[in-house]
Amino acid sequence: MLTPAIYRTTVTHRRRTPVVHQFAYPSYSWYVDIDEPPRLPWWLRPFAVFDASDHLVGSSGDTLRQRVERFLAQRGVAAPAGRIYALLQARVAGYVFNPISLFWCHDRDEQLQHVIAEVHNTYGERHAYLLPPAETPVAVAKQFYVSPFNPVDGHYLVRAPRPGADVDVSIALFRAEEQVFDATMRGIGYPATDRRVARMQLIAPLAPLVVAARIRLQGITLWLRRVPVVKR
Template sequence: MRPDYRGGNRGSAALYRTRITHLRRAPVHHYFEHRSYSWFVDVDALPRLPRWLRPFAVFDARDHLWPAADDTLRGRVDAYLAGKGIDLGGGTVTALMHARVLGHVFNPLTLYWCHDVHGVLQCVIAEVHNLSGDRHAYLLPPADDHAVMVDKRFRASAFSGTDGHYLVRAPQPDDTLDVTISLHREHQPAFVATMRGTRRAAGIRQILALQVTAPLAPLMNVLSMRVQAALLWLRRVPLVPDRAGDRRVTTAASTPRHQLSTRRECPVGPIMARDRQETRSP
């Protein structure tokens, strides 16, 4: 039986072989890049792989957002949007994410493009995870190929607090993926992260090839972030104290729709174990 790779409002589910870069200009100049891959799917038609291939791509709603009455990935998306006063009326939601590989998953950034029943993009959800297992989601207005500004509200790194804002450019991918996020603080140069890639068919041969070119991708992503954290620490980049104000609780209803010029947090930046967040949403 051929696997069912349905998904996305642009055809079948797809894979993007990605190149991710981080550029920090202060207090030291630090650049690194690594390669990984992401899935682009329709959350109502997640890929169904043959049993023997499933260890390399499992999609579990528990890895995203927060529990909902309909505890599927689509149910969780709809519940989050309902808390913001948004009803897509059954429209399509496409997402860029990592799958579980051999039981492991790490989604530093998941993007959801939310369309109404007429196919019009209504908003984008940007969900951020840190290495302590905490997650936060931000609602972004539709902006086509333009950047939107979003306040930093989630402490994703031991080397930064929640001050500053991001400029986020996240157009829905087609033949190419091109996402840019830059952090801006007063009197400091921007910190820039990019994720770029080329679309590939999500066929059996491609999935198997990625297990060779990017083996254990979730674990490798975690390892890369921890190595960079260690390098920054060795270069005496100061750790930012974890303040009580950084642990405020957020809720799905905390940002009404009329404030859709919201701000969003960057997925980049390693996190130390002691930086465990209390950021939660129902």
């Protein structure tokens, strides 16, 4: 898929224990070359702002590539010499919420070298995981407090192939070899034309805000069902 692109997605969450609870919602994500962010006409810019400070860790004024390079350097990995593609949410009307952002880092020959999966929670915190390039699921220890109903233990199985005509990302949480939760993001990609960007504001207005509200609403539902809250 050429960049920039928009993937119209369906996101599903399924909890398996201590109660069975699942939900799905429509959304969309941007697929971009982080060195060549979309250039939109002035009237669309409030609906798609890409700010490096919304991702990873860095200093004020850093580019997103610099933040990716800093993340890799902290883990003893050389900076990628090729393109870095990302699947993420943009700021819409000044607000952004990225439950998960993915970065695919390539060498000069366009061979995939590393994948970064960055998770955000509804408390405004973020944590990123370094993954090897793989079409099959890879395991990574859970290290971040995402949900008030899950402790920080166990491991994830993450499948995050680089998007093509469609996107198919899945994450499953295991605790003591038992799968307790899984989430998927699946959808079809389209060129990010001005018309497409405008149309998404009608189909999914204020998408980041709506996604955050939906996740909080599901948390209230679980609390009402007396699912135990795990303190930080």
